[in-house]
Amino acid sequence: MTAITLPDRRGHFGIFGGRYVPETLMTALNELLEVYGEAKRDPDFEEEFRYFLRDYVGRPSPLYYAERLTQALGGARIYLKREDLNHTGAHKINNTVGQILLTRRMKKPRVIAETGAGQHGVATATVAARFGVECDVYMGSEDMERQALNVFRMRLMGSRVIAVDAGSRTLKDALNEALRDWATNVRHTHYIIGSVAGPHPFPMLVRDFQSVIGREAREQVLEKEGRLPDVLVACVGGGSNAIGLFHPFLDDGVRLVGVEGAGHGLDTGMHAATLGLGTPGVLHGAMSYTGQDENGQIQVAHSISAGLDYPGVGPEHSYLKDSGRAEYVSVTDDEALEAFELLSRVEGIIPALESAHAIAHIARIAPGMDREEVIVAGLSGRGDKDVEQVDGLLARKGSGESTE
Amino acid sequence: MNRIEETFSSLKSAGRKALIPYIMAGDPDLETTAALVIEMDRRGADLVELGVPFSDPIADGPTIQRAALRALDRGTTLRSIVETVASIREQTVIPIVLMTYFNPVLAYGIGDFCRDAARAGVDGLIVPDLPPEEGVDLSGACRRHGLDVVFLVAPTSTSARIELVNSHTTGFVYCVSLTGVTGARGELADGVDAFMSQVRSHTDRPLGLGFGISSPKQAGEAARLADGVIVGSAIINEMEARTGEPDMLRSVGEYVASLRTGIDAG
Numbered sequence: 001m002t003a004i005t006l007p008d009r010r011g012h013f014g015i016f017g018g019r020y021v022p023e024t025l026m027t028a029l030n031e032l033l034e035v036y037g038e039a040k041r042d043p044d045f046e047e048e049f050r051y052f053l054r055d056y057v058g059r060p061s062p063l064y065y066a067e068r069l070t071q072a073l074g075g076a077r078i079y080l081k082r083e084d085l086n087h088t089g090a091h092k093i094n095n096t097v098g099q100i101l102l103t104r105r106m107k108k109p110r111v112i113a114e115t116g117a118g119q120h121g122v123a124t125a126t127v128a129a130r131f132g133v134e135c136d137v138y139m140g141s142e143d144m145e146r147q148a149l150n151v152f153r154m155r156l157m158g159s160r161v162i163a164v165d166a167g168s169r170t171l172k173d174a175l176n177e178a179l180r181d182w183a184t185n186v187r188h189t190h191y192i193i194g195s196v197a198g199p200h201p202f203p204m205l206v207r208d209f210q211s212v213i214g215r216e217a218r219e220q221v222l223e224k225e226g227r228l229p230d231v232l233v234a235c236v237g238g239g240s241n242a243i244g245l246f247h248p249f250l251d252d253g254v255r256l257v258g259v260e261g262a263g264h265g266l267d268t269g270m271h272a273a274t275l276g277l278g279t280p281g282v283l284h285g286a287m288s289y290t291g292q293d294e295n296g297q298i299q300v301a302h303s304i305s306a307g308l309d310y311p312g313v314g315p316e317h318s319y320l321k322d323s324g325r326a327e328y329v330s331v332t333d334d335e336a337l338e339a340f341e342l343l344s345r346v347e348g349i350i351p352a353l354e355s356a357h358a359i360a361h362i363a364r365i366a367p368g369m370d371r372e373e374v375i376v377a378g379l380s381g382r383g384d385k386d387v388e389q390v391d392g393l394l395a396r397k398g399s400g401e402s403t404e
Numbered sequence: 405m406n407r408i409e410e411t412f413s414s415l416k417s418a419g420r421k422a423l424i425p426y427i428m429a430g431d432p433d434l435e436t437t438a439a440l441v442i443e444m445d446r447r448g449a450d451l452v453e454l455g456v457p458f459s460d461p462i463a464d465g466p467t468i469q470r471a472a473l474r475a476l477d478r479g480t481t482l483r484s485i486v487e488t489v490a491s492i493r494e495q496t497v498i499p500i501v502l503m504t505y506f507n508p509v510l511a512y513g514i515g516d517f518c519r520d521a522a523r524a525g526v527d528g529l530i531v532p533d534l535p536p537e538e539g540v541d542l543s544g545a546c547r548r549h550g551l552d553v554v555f556l557v558a559p560t561s562t563s564a565r566i567e568l569v570n571s572h573t574t575g576f577v578y579c580v581s582l583t584g585v586t587g588a589r590g591e592l593a594d595g596v597d598a599f600m601s602q603v604r605s606h607t608d609r610p611l612g613l614g615f616g617i618s619s620p621k622q623a624g625e626a627a628r629l630a631d632g633v634i635v636g637s638a639i640i641n642e643m644e645a646r647t648g649e650p651d652m653l654r655s656v657g658e659y660v661a662s663l664r665t666g667i668d669a670g
């Protein structure tokens with residue numbers, strides 16, 4: 001079986017994936033799988049999905065030749081896949097549009113979501129408003145502070161934002177709480193999970209909805225360069241923008257590089273390099289690489305970027321790592337901040353801190369590459385949500401304090 | 405016949421129902437856990453569930469989440485729990501089932517864990533985030549070491565799923581009384597009678613009913629529907645209310661005795 005046909009019928013990518021959830025949720029997962037299967041065979045569904053992506057989200061997103069960044073780095077030609085230009089400012093909405101259409105097919109009047117950076121929460125609140133569906137978003141209280149603007153946006157669109165005070169008060173705990181809500185209200189609620197994580201069929205269907213990124217990028221790069229790129233680079237939190245970009249290229253000889261958050265540094269214990277330093281385990285319904293201690297307790301992740309601050313990762317990435325088809329590297333908070341400033345200065349594009357991780361890795365590899373080589377980077381979101389946080393960090397840095 | 409089957413079958417011939425208390429191992433420490441098992445045995449428990457603390461307990465409400473945090477803060481591990489069971493075994497033959505999320509078992513190693521647990525005198529496992537579809541390896545290892553694996557059914561389970569669970573579970577069928585997570589509730593869930601009759605129509609195995617049961621009266625109602633009544637959060641709430649008091653053990657014992665009375669009256 002080649003990688004592109006995975007997962008298998010039970011939702012496994014090799015040893016990864018599956019459905020490790022309470023029995024209460026199994027029937028809902030089966031229903032979702034069935035409804036998604038019907039939708040995929042229904043041309044009306046495809047047409048409606050395309051319609052909303054075009055007229056509501058604003059797709060296709062451009063593939064932009066970053067000429068000044070290319071010059072500044074002095075190597076490979078760099079293209080940015082501009083998911084930051086989507087409605088609501090990130091790739092997350094590709095998935096929420098798909099899932100709200102499924103919600104409607106299942107006739108469920110309520111959706112819930114978890115959010116870290118707030119981008120998925122906003123994207124869910126957005127489609128919930130558009131389709132007139134009740135929406136509750138779980139968000140760690142630490143993240144609510146880091147991303148206050150997004151909390152306001154969600155509330156403005158009529159969603160409730162529920163603070164999660166448990167554990168690390170970040171994305172991992174928001175996911176726990178969303179799963180508990182789902183187990184309680186599953187008969188009338190759909191859980192719009194925000195990444196390619198969670199139990200089958202979520203990693204598959206979120207990937208399918210996000211693959212529009214890679215399909216467009218493939219067409220666009222062929223048109224502009226007349227050939228496929230040499231390298232794809234994308235940041236990896238749960239891994240949805242990365243898999244969306246990578247998947248349509250899986251059978252091509254293109255290098256695939258995922259970039260995780262190295263936080264304060266891989267040797268500090270304060271990082272989010274799940275694929276880099278984790279081990280296989282079960283978290284949030286799937287077998288995948290996991291940040292855990294020797295007793296199987298999940299560890300708290302750290303990243304400057306709330307969207308990468310997660311000790312889990314989608315099972316398909318674990319499979320791609322072990323099979324060697326994709327490689328995973330990491331970038332520290334400080335490197336991401338530098339890239340955030342670099343892209344703002346030379347291109348007039350303020351990236352999300354998540355996306356800045358991908359740019360930081362490009363800054364490492366592009367100078368050593370040939371001028372004829374081509375890199376396509378996923379610019380997963382825009383940085384408006386982050387400017388206040390970065391302002392604070394840079395001010396402290398300027399005054400000689402540590403950024404911690 | 406193992407200890408779990410024996411317990412249910414002898415209760416059945418006596419026309420009685422099993423009282424199955426759940427406590428979190430290591431909350432507040434493992435010595436107390438051992439003492440509590442002995443005390444609950446003395447006060448009328450028929451089988452004990454020991455929770456294994458996990459950092460991300462998605463099937464649990466606030467009470468058991470707090471208990472897990474306390475146990476983890478004390479450094480409780482699956483290994484130290486297995487050792488504690490071995491020491492409890494020197495004093496009682498009451499069946500002991502570990503209720504653990506899957507990841508601590510994976511980290512221990514499925515085969516090693518089942519071997520060590522069986523040697524220590526553990527009788528079975530309940531893994532709330534492991535449906536039968538993903539439980540093949542664990543079931544195999546448990547079979548080799550003579551441990552039961554108790555799978556769960558829920559009010560949302562279809563008939564086909566109840567059949568599936570019945571064909572994989574050993575010991576008993578764990579019936580989740582409500583659509584939701586653990587935690588004390590004021591009333592038994594609506595529709596639990598119909599749910600239990602549906603499960604009965606698919607299996608001859610003993611049925612344990614749990615989640616939400618939190619008073620002697622509810623335990624009595626549950627006992628009319630099931631072969632075993634599982635009470636967790638309510639006991640932990642009782643422990644929390646008595647934290648630091650010298651007679652905590654006795655209070656919990658009395659609470660367990662009141663559940664016994666409720667069940668026997670039901």
Ligand SMILES: Cc1ncc(COP(=O)(O)O)c(C=O)c1O
Pocket residue numbers: 090091092116117118119120194195196235236237238239240241242306307308352354355380381382
């Ligand atoms: C802009 C942006 N990029 C990336 C991510 C990380 O998610 P994923 O790895 O699923 O793409 C997030 C998550 O919040 C995000 O907001």
